[in-house]
Amino acid sequence: MKNIILYTNLFFCCSAFSVLNYYPIDGYEYTGIKRLKRLELIKSGRIKDATALPAGALKSYSEINLNLTSRSTDSVGIILKKDEAFQSEISNLFKGLDKSYSLAVLDISDVNNIRYAQRNETFGYQPGSVGKLAVLNGLFTQLANIYPDSWEKRTELLRNKSVKAGVWGLTDEHTIPIYNIEKNTLVKRQVVASDVFTLYEWADHMLSVSNNGAASIVWREVLLMAAFGHDYPLLTEEEALEYFKTTPKKDLTDLGNDVVNLPLRDLGITADEWRLGSFFTRGANTYVGDKGGSIGTPLGLMKFLAQLEQGNVIDAQSSLEMKRLLYMTDRRIRYAQAPALKEAAVYFKSGSLYKCDRSKGEACGKYMGNVQNFMNSVAIVEHPDNCRYLVVLMTNVLRKNSASDHMYLAGNIDKIIRKN
Numbered sequence: 001m002k003n004i005i006l007y008t009n010l011f012f013c014c015s016a017f018s019v020l021n022y023y024p025i026d027g028y029e030y031t032g033i034k035r036l037k038r039l040e041l042i043k044s045g046r047i048k049d050a051t052a053l054p055a056g057a058l059k060s061y062s063e064i065n066l067n068l069t070s071r072s073t074d075s076v077g078i079i080l081k082k083d084e085a086f087q088s089e090i091s092n093l094f095k096g097l098d099k100s101y102s103l104a105v106l107d108i109s110d111v112n113n114i115r116y117a118q119r120n121e122t123f124g125y126q127p128g129s130v131g132k133l134a135v136l137n138g139l140f141t142q143l144a145n146i147y148p149d150s151w152e153k154r155t156e157l158l159r160n161k162s163v164k165a166g167v168w169g170l171t172d173e174h175t176i177p178i179y180n181i182e183k184n185t186l187v188k189r190q191v192v193a194s195d196v197f198t199l200y201e202w203a204d205h206m207l208s209v210s211n212n213g214a215a216s217i218v219w220r221e222v223l224l225m226a227a228f229g230h231d232y233p234l235l236t237e238e239e240a241l242e243y244f245k246t247t248p249k250k251d252l253t254d255l256g257n258d259v260v261n262l263p264l265r266d267l268g269i270t271a272d273e274w275r276l277g278s279f280f281t282r283g284a285n286t287y288v289g290d291k292g293g294s295i296g297t298p299l300g301l302m303k304f305l306a307q308l309e310q311g312n313v314i315d316a317q318s319s320l321e322m323k324r325l326l327y328m329t330d331r332r333i334r335y336a337q338a339p340a341l342k343e344a345a346v347y348f349k350s351g352s353l354y355k356c357d358r359s360k361g362e363a364c365g366k367y368m369g370n371v372q373n374f375m376n377s378v379a380i381v382e383h384p385d386n387c388r389y390l391v392v393l394m395t396n397v398l399r400k401n402s403a404s405d406h407m408y409l410a411g412n413i414d415k416i417i418r419k420n
Contacts, residue, residue: 027061027324031200032159035179038186047184056344064324064345067108067388068309069316076268079306080106080299083115089416090117093409099123100396101405104302107389107417108309115420118298124272125394127296128351129210130376131276133304135219136325138260139203140318142225146232151317157233158200161221165195167283168220169213176205176214177330207349208330212280219279222259223252223288244287253289261292263314264300267307273300298392301378305390309380323347323380334403335377335393338410347380367401375402379410387418 028036041047043058071079086107094101102120140154147153169191176195178187191213197205199221205214224240225232244252260276274297278290304313313319326347336348354369364370376394381387393409395402 030061030155031204032198033201033204034181035177035186035204037181038179041184056342056346059327059345061324064320064327066309066311066316066320066323067382068111068306069311070111071114072310072312074310076303076306079114079310080104080116080302082117086115087117090413091119093412093416094119102298102394103409104298104392105389105413106302106306107420109387109389109417109420121299121302122273122297123394124295124297125376125396126353126372126374127274127276127294128353128374128376129212129215130296130301130349130351130378131294132206132210132215132280132351133301133349133378134260134264134274134276135206135215135222136203136322137263137304137313138222139199139218140314140322141263142222142259144314144318146225146230155321158203159198161199161233162196163199163202163217163221165191165193165213165217167193167286168216168279168281169193169195170281170283172212172281174209174211176209176211203325207325210350213283215280216284219256219260220284223256226255226259249287249289252287253291256288257291264304267303267313269300269303273297273303296376296394298394301392302390305378305380305392309390326380334375335379335391335406335410337403338407338414340411340414341381343384345382349378351376363399367403368399370399372396373398373400373402375406377406381414383418389417
């Protein structure tokens with residue numbers, strides 16, 4: 001398996017019912033993510049034939065902030081304390097719905113009067129692509145381990161370290177956007193083994209278009225960071241290949257599992273509340289196996305979001321940068337697609353997993369599984385009038401595409417919070 005990973009120190013310089021949404025448009029110079037340069041051109045009018053950017057997508061890099069830093073010393077238990085009046089209003093939205101609808105919602109519009117409500121918050125679901133947030137957390141955890149005293153060196157590594165996809169990026173139906181700055185061309189296609197991007201761009205592909213190959217590649221690099229520590233930035237292709245060839249698969253599996261799950265435990269999120277047990281692509285199983293299964297709960301994910309807003313996920317700079325990366329979503333879908341959120345900034349991740357048994361003679365298809373039909377949404381919503389809240393919605397409604405349910409609930413949750 002020659003040339004599976006390419007390690008260089010190159011610097012990458014210079015639908016219907018869908019609404020586009022992006023990372024801070026002026027973030028290209030900071031991150032080196034080339035598609036952001038195209039968004040700058042769209043905003044400036046230099047690209048005329050592109051979809052206009054919605055108001056909620058126009059925040060600049062400096063306009064994105066954490067909302068709960070003034071409450072950074074409060075425990076999660078204090079933050080997530082149920083407000084009975086708020087709980088009653090939220091509970092009324094679910095009358096007549098079965099228990100497959102699970103929710104946690106935190107209104108932080110007034111940081112001195114936080115309101116929290118929940119429904120079946122400890123029910124476990126297959127997290128799907130929402131689990132990529134654990135990979136993101138693992139990435140920033142290892143960056144802090146390598147450069148504990150320098151934020152600049154952490155982001156420099158993200159910008160300058162380029163790695164090749166190899167078999168880890170195979171296979172995934174999600175496409176990635178590849179923008180050529182010199183030719184001003186945009187191509188969308190699946191990841192191929194020869195693709196080379198910086199760590200920042202692989203992280204962008206993992207989150208903005210939810211590419212599974214990119215998630216496995218980022219996770220691979222997190223594993224290597226943990227294995228090589230301070231030697232990782234100068235790690236050669238030959239050293240990395242030798243490590244994967246000579247290290248027992250069980251050891252690789254154990255380390256791969258630890259680097260995404262132990263940082264969650266450090267946040268007080270238990271294994272039953274949120275864990276990852278397998279990489280996102282079959283190609284990764286060449287080197288690592290599955291362990292422990294994957295699960296997510298509204299409570300576990302809300303613990304993460306709340307501490308992110310507090311600046312307590314690793315440190316304030318890491319928390320803020322992870323939040324910025326969640327603003328990069330290529331398009332708003334499901335929960336984030338609700339018309340009520342059009343003017344709002346939305347930091348969003350969605351995930352789904354469905355399974356069909358056609359022998360039952362029942363309707364079954366994409367996002368309409370009759371055995372499993374998980375659909376999960378995680379969102380931070382910020383309206384221009386300072387109405388701000390966090391939401392985790394997880395469902396398993398069989399034989400139905402739940403996207404419309406997520407949109408309906410998004411609009412009504414927004415209505416409840418905004419009226420107060």
